[in-house]
Amino acid sequence: MDIRLKKYSHSMITKLIVFIFMLACFSGVIHAIGNLVSVNDGEVGIVFEDNFFHSKSFVGESEILISDLTRLLEKYKSEEHILKGGTINKDELRNEEQNLFFDYQLESKSYNPNLREVENYEKFKVEYADKISDLKDQMIKGDLREYHFLLENIEAVDGPLYYASDGVNVYTNSTMNDKQQFKGYPSYMVFEGYKSDIYPKEIEASKYLNRITMELDEWGSENHAIYVAFPRKFLDSKISEWKENKVSATKGFYLLLGFSAGFILSFFYLALVNGRKFFKDKELRLHTVDKLYIDLNILLCIGLITLWLIILEFLELPSNLHWVIPITIPFSAACFLLILSMVRHLKNRTFFKHTLIYQLIKGLIRFVRNVYDSGNVGVKTVLIVIGYPLLIALTFFMFPITIGIAAWFALKKVKSFKAIKDGVERIKNGELHHSIDIGGKGEFASLAANINSITDGLKNAVDNELKSERLKTELITNVSHDIRTPLTSIITYVDLLKKEKDLSKIAEYTEVLDQKSKRLKFLTDDLFEAAKASSGNIPVHLEKIDIVSLIAQGLGEVSEKIEELGLEFRFNHPNDKVFVTADGKLLWRSIENVLSNIFKYALKGSRVYIHIEELEREILLTFKNISAYELNISADELMERFKRGDESRSSQGSGLGLSIAQSLINIQKGKFMIQIDGDLFKSIIYIPKHHKK
Known part of the structure; x- marks a missing residue:
């Protein structure tokens, strides 16, 4: 019975059935992916959402609207403000003028590279005077186009009610102008200055909410206000749509898992029995398709996949999703036949030897070796046989020219x-x-x-x-x-x-x-x-550390100092725990030095931002504060030892805090740097992320 099972498991009929099953599963995977893309734009996360107010769909209803309103209030304000040049700063104008100077260097015949740049710039101002004067008008026209585009966007909003004001300019699609009126709706978002009020409270637990709140954190005035309300009819319609999408996406997701499992198992089985009559068969049998060189095989696979993708793109999916399976089956059958051929060569240990490049290099090396092994006489013979006729042909009747060239x-x-x-x-x-x-x-x-x-x-x-x-x-x-x-x-x-x-x-x-x-x-x-x-020369004991808990505990310890200085700390971090590989004492000493620097030099009564961001291999920790002193030195100079933000050296610091923090972070295999943007001071720390072994 066992022998019959072994024969049956490796029979051609069995392999053919499994191959067809694999193609069906693979086509099912592609079709399921197409379904997921067509439903909810491929957002699989909806499968795991249990509340509409936690969903990406809900936040998306107001994200673009609030973003557009914020840009209108912060930058554009009104058409009159734009026409007066209120949206254009000197740096932007200078950059545009510099770009025009680059064009002058490339295109103008008046540009003389032998002159000093200052002299060329004076000539540029004279020759391009008209274009320079038009720069500001062009920038104003561009801002006007963007302003009207934003107005069209918010005017096209159908459903949510909004009111936005900076104390002078107002943008609204309702007659309401009091936040209490907006709070009468079943769901609302109220942002006034640096305060926010969101209802229902479940929204605050949404991982997508920071798309809105992070942009509002950069507001430059407490007079700004944005009110958004969602009527019951609108909410009911969106909740119903979300539930339907969730059911459809869940079904598609489980189909994707099922087809993927079937495809992986069938492909693994075919790779295992490929080329052998039974499991312990030491002889591997190659087929006619295996005569094709591996590198040509790979190019052919890439060509088939490219052609398949072009055809799918031409069909304008997902509107013609029913064509996916009929098109995928023949292409996938050809590709998997070629892939299984490469698997046989891998098992036969001829994957690299059976390439066209390998055969060409091998033939060239064999020829050179034969010439070399033949000795000096053979080398000379080859040179004479090949070189002498060429030399005669080139130098016949022009011997003096040959001598001249030499x-x-x-x-x-x-x-x-x-x-x-x-x-x-x-x-x-x-x-x-x-x-x-x-x-x-x-x-x-x-x-x-x-x-x-x-x-x-x-x-x-x-x-x-x-x-x-x-x-x-x-x-x-x-x-x-x-x-x-x-x-x-x-x-x-x-x-x-x-x-x-x-x-x-x-x-x-x-x-x-x-x-x-x-x-x-x-x-x-x-x-x-x-x-x-x-x-x-400091012992370092690297271990797994929860960076969020470390900073939260540390801020608690210095809470009295924070209250004394009137500082307001904003700590933004992922909801899940974030682990780093570091020395706890040295890491806290570095963070403590950064906080100490903030306490010494931050403007009293200002806000301090602490952000934790997960990167691929590192954790990015950023501290931002407004300096009480004018930062008239560069970041590199400030990192030097015994340097302080106040050049008068009237503060009680030693000027070593940031330098010590940098050295301690470096010996923990991290990076420390600072950035200065006007009076905004940033301390940036990269720490290796903890990876499970």
Whole structure:
């Protein structure tokens, strides 16, 4: 019975039946995918949604509307505002003028590359005066087109009722202008300034809601207000439509799972029994189709798939979905026959050997080896047989020309050698910016390129050394300044203490000495910690850490400081737990330094944003705050040690916090950087995501 089963399992009839079943399942998979795309735009997530107010469909009803209203209030305001040039800033105008200057460089005959750019720019202003004056008008026309496009969008809204105002301009499709009137509807969204009121409350649990709230977080005025209400009739219609789509999508999803399982199992079975009469058969039997080279096989598969996709695109799916299966079956049958042929070659260990490229390279190597193995006589014979007739044919009746070409070629090589020799001499004498240019190809050109690479390396090394020396000088200057200040105070008050008799004065001087000594200890501790962190001489214990819980717990610990400064923290993070691979103590020390920097330099009473975003391999942690001081230095300078946001150095920080945070993040295999945009200060941390082993 067991032997019969083995024979039956590997019989041609069985394989043919399974092959047909596999084609049917594959066609079912494609058809199910087409159904899912046609229903709810391929959004499979609707299958797992249990509430209309949690769905993407509900948020989509108001996402575009609120986005358009926000753009109207924030940027365009009114047609009069646009015509006055209120939507155009100097940077945009400057960029457009710069683009026009680039066109002048490429197209104008007046442009002279030998002149300075300033002189060319003056000529450009004269020649392109009319076009420059038209730039602002063109930008205003573009904004007007966008403004009217947004107006058409919101006027076409049918169902939701809305009211939007910035205190001057109003956009609405109803007679209501009070939020209480909007709150009388079964569902509404009310946004006033930086506050929001959404009903029903189930909407706040929707993972899609942040598409709306994140855009509203960037509002620049508390006078802005947007009210959106959803009438009962509209909601009932959308809920009914959502339920129908959910039923259809669920059915399609389960069909997709079933067909996928059938396809995978049948393909796995065919791959297993392919080319063998029974499971332990050591001899693999190839077929006629297996004579086709593998690389040609692959190209043929790609061609069939491309043609199949073109035909499906031509049918304008999903309107003609019933044509998918009849078209898919013949193409998939041909492709899977070719794929199973490649599987047989894999099992036979001839996948790479049975390629046309391999055979051509093998034949060439065999020819060269035969010539080489024949010895010097054979090589000379081949050169004479092939080269002598060619030489005679080329030089017959023009021997002097051949000699001239040889002399020219030799002279060119001598010049190349001399150029390399002179270039090396100049570089040796200190001209590190000199580049050897001999042009062409060959060994001399390769040698010159290698020497230029060495020169570039030397130049970079010198530049880095100069930068390092500058940083060392600034470090010494800043350290001396910060340490000398409390030290000078200590010396002064010690001298006063020696002469003072009044006990109250002595107590006052002692208090000052205590403060200054603590300040001096704080500076030396930070300096020591910065040295350890930059050297990497700190033990690191990487472990799985919930970054959301770590920050939430940390913010709780500094809540008193936050309330004291009047700061408002906005913590945005995924609903699920987010795990990173890091050292808990070092990671919190880095975050603590960033928070400390915020407490020292953030504008009192402002908002602080903390965002956590999951990337493919990393977790992105961003801190944003408004600086109380004018940030008139670059991000690179601010990252240097003993640098502070206030150049007067009047604050109590050491200037080492961000540098220490950067070093600690680096030794945890992460990245730390800062960005400055006006008075907006961003601290950005990339930490490796924890992956299950």
